Amino acid sequence: MKLLAVRRLLRIQSVVVRYRLDDLLFDQPLLPWWLRALGYLLPWRWLPRRRSEQPRAVRLRLALQDLGPIFIKFGQILSTRRDLLPEDIADELTWLQDRVPPFNPQQSVALIEEQLGARVDEAFARFDSEPLASASVAQVHAAQLKTGEEVVVKVVRPGLKAVIRQDLAWLYLFARLAERASTEARRLHLVDVVSDYEKTIYDELDLLREAANASQLKRNFEGSPLLYVPQIYWDWCRPKVLVMERIYGVPVTDLAALVDQGTDLKLLAERGVEIFFTQVFRDSFFHADMHPGNIFVSTRQPWDPQYIAIDCGIVGSLTPQDQDYLARNLLAFFKRDYRKVAQLHIDSGWVPADTQVNEFEAAIRTVCEPIFEKPLKDISFGQLLLRLFQTARRFNMEVQPQLVLLQKTLLNIEGLGRQLYPELDLWTTAKPFLERWMRKRMSPKAMLDNLQGQLEQLPHLAQMTRTALEDISRPAWDTRKRERHDHHLLRLLGAALLAGGVLLALQTPPTSANAWPSWLMLASGLYLLVGRRRLSD
Numbered sequence: 180m181k182l183l184a185v186r187r188l189l190r191i192q193s194v195v196v197r198y199r200l201d202d203l204l205f206d207q208p209l210l211p212w213w214l215r216a217l218g219y220l221l222p223w224r225w226l227p228r229r230r231s232e233q234p235r236a237v238r239l240r241l242a243l244q245d246l247g248p249i250f251i252k253f254g255q256i257l258s259t260r261r262d263l264l265p266e267d268i269a270d271e272l273t274w275l276q277d278r279v280p281p282f283n284p285q286q287s288v289a290l291i292e293e294q295l296g297a298r299v300d301e302a303f304a305r306f307d308s309e310p311l312a313s314a315s316v317a318q319v320h321a322a323q324l325k326t327g328e329e330v331v332v333k334v335v336r337p338g339l340k341a342v343i344r345q346d347l348a349w350l351y352l353f354a355r356l357a358e359r360a361s362t363e364a365r366r367l368h369l370v371d372v373v374s375d376y377e378k379t380i381y382d383e384l385d386l387l388r389e390a391a392n393a394s395q396l397k398r399n400f401e402g403s404p405l406l407y408v409p410q411i412y413w414d415w416c417r418p419k420v421l422v423m424e425r426i427y428g429v430p431v432t433d434l435a436a437l438v439d440q441g442t443d444l445k446l447l448a449e450r451g452v453e454i455f456f457t458q459v460f461r462d463s464f465f466h467a468d469m470h471p472g473n474i475f476v477s478t479r480q481p482w483d484p485q486y487i488a489i490d491c492g493i494v495g496s497l498t499p500q501d502q503d504y505l506a507r508n509l510l511a512f513f514k515r516d517y518r519k520v521a522q523l524h525i526d527s528g529w530v531p532a533d534t535q536v537n538e539f540e541a542a543i544r545t546v547c548e549p550i551f552e553k554p555l556k557d558i559s560f561g562q563l564l565l566r567l568f569q570t571a572r573r574f575n576m577e578v579q580p581q582l583v584l585l586q587k588t589l590l591n592i593e594g595l596g597r598q599l600y601p602e603l604d605l606w607t608t609a610k611p612f613l614e615r616w617m618r619k620r621m622s623p624k625a626m627l628d629n630l631q632g633q634l635e636q637l638p639h640l641a642q643m644t645r646t647a648l649e650d651i652s653r654p655a656w657d658t659r660k661r662e663r664h665d666h667h668l669l670r671l672l673g674a675a676l677l678a679g680g681v682l683l684a685l686q687t688p689p690t691s692a693n694a695w696p697s698w699l700m701l702a703s704g705l706y707l708l709v710g711r712r713r714l715s716d
């Protein structure tokens with residue numbers, strides 16, 4: 180194992196030298212001056228540079244490509260972190276998609292047979308050993324089921340787990356060294372970036388998880404003209420093999436083909452935004468790997484264009500509270516009500532309760548005012564959220580992985596939408612959607628449903644109260660947790676009062692003189708459940 184690790188390090192080194200990444204590594208303000216100076220002692224730094232040498236971003240992309248799937252995937256993820264990378268590099272790394280040499284089809288067949296416990300010719304009527312596509316994590320073959328359906332068979336690259344383990348170990352080491360050597364690297368939380376990557380890469384290896392996500396997404400958009408998700412053939416799915424319906428859409432990046440078939444690009448761009456908001460707010464289940472390689476457009480009815488999404492390995496979801504705060508934040512934002520944005524961040528518990536709201540408001544205003552100087556159609560939602568989270572982080576906002584995922588997806592959707600239709604006005608497209616959603620949440624029916632939900636929790640009240648009280652008495656209890664807990668306790672108390680009030684009202688006529696306790700209980704219960712929240716908005 181150690182020998183393998185050393186060999187891998189030598190390989191990484193040789194790639195660094197071959198692509199002359201020394202300027203990227205050692206000329207960084209990220210590193211302290213003494214390390215940058217030390218860089219000049221490296222023998223290869225003295226090699227003459229060729230005039231024709233490509234720009235640094237291209238050299239970095241080629242180097243990552245050369246280092247194989249794990250570095251490619253890491254580069255793809257980095258390309259979405261525009262908060263960390265210079266623009267030229269972030270732009271170039273987006274080209275790291277789907278350009279991975281295929282692996283031997285015999286390996287595919289062996290793995291499929293091992294996973295299915297059947298020969299390929301027993302499982303399929305036809306199996307094309309020439310791969311249809313080869314990506315960083317998996318290879319895809321076209322096939323036909325014995326029942327006649329055209330399918331694709333996705334197979335995980337053999338031996339990927341071992342390579343991941345090894346490459347990750349090196350990535351962690353580099354990140355840790357950088358963090359130890361420089362405050363800038365610590366500010367960027369490089370180790371956290373690698374750790375985020377580690378979580379997603381292992382998730383992507385489990386194709387059953389991807390299949391389950393695809394099934395759920397398909398169900399959420401059943402019959403919708405907006406989005407189509409290929410059918411999963413569960414009988415043939417295993418952890419390393421996924422069999423799904425073959426789709427024949429136009430890649431969304433192929434603008435010429437879309438124009439040729441007469442696609443309504445404006446509608447297509449707007450539908451992208453609608454799909455995103457529907458997934459986030461209606462379903463709380465969103466495809467979080469929306470890079471252009473995973474999106475196709477149906478060839479049917481170009482005047483009524485429908486997206487097709489594949490590769491549901493990474494999905495995100497928000498709690499109802501996060502949904503609520505996010506929608507309010509966006510609405511407050513576009514009214515430039517920075518005070519409310521700051522207050523919402525505190526109420527939601529995203530930043531500590533003792534944050535100075537004035538200072539936080541001023542910081543948000545400083546960051547956002549220049550963005551709002553631009554016409555609405557040029558404002559990037561994703562950038563706005565990114566700036567907001569960066570500001571909030573200075574005020575000790577805990578990193579909220581679900582929000583980071585959402586912000587990255589939003590950047591993807593925006594980038595895609597504006598590529599299709601540069602005049603796309605995201606805010607005007609999204610605003611009615613958000614307002615409708617807020618109105619629906621505040622409708623009497625939604626409130627009643629909410630109330631019913633609270634009442635259903637009553638049987639657990641005693642247990643929850645006991646646990647909460649026990650927790651509170653623990654010394655390590657921090658203020659933010661305490662606030663959240665207080666909030667839950669008050670809501671539970673509200674539900675209890677309301678239920679008690681209803682029971683009393685059933686026994687005493689509401690107009691009689693001794694009905695006041697039931698009225699009092701009903702009013703205070705309602706206040707704790709609904710009024711408190713609305714007043715705090």
Ligand SMILES: Nc1ncnc2c1ncn2[C@@H]1O[C@H](COP(=O)(O)OP(=O)(O)OP(=O)(O)O)[C@@H](O)[C@H]1O
Nearest residue numbers: 312314315316317319331409424425426472489490
């Ligand atoms: N259902 C399908 N029908 C037709 N082609 C498909 C289908 N699923 C995947 N493909 C092709 O295979 C390619 C790779 O598939 P997919 O993106 O699922 O693999 P991956 O290894 O997860 O890739 P990534 O690098 O994006 O993570 C796609 O870009 C597409 O060209």
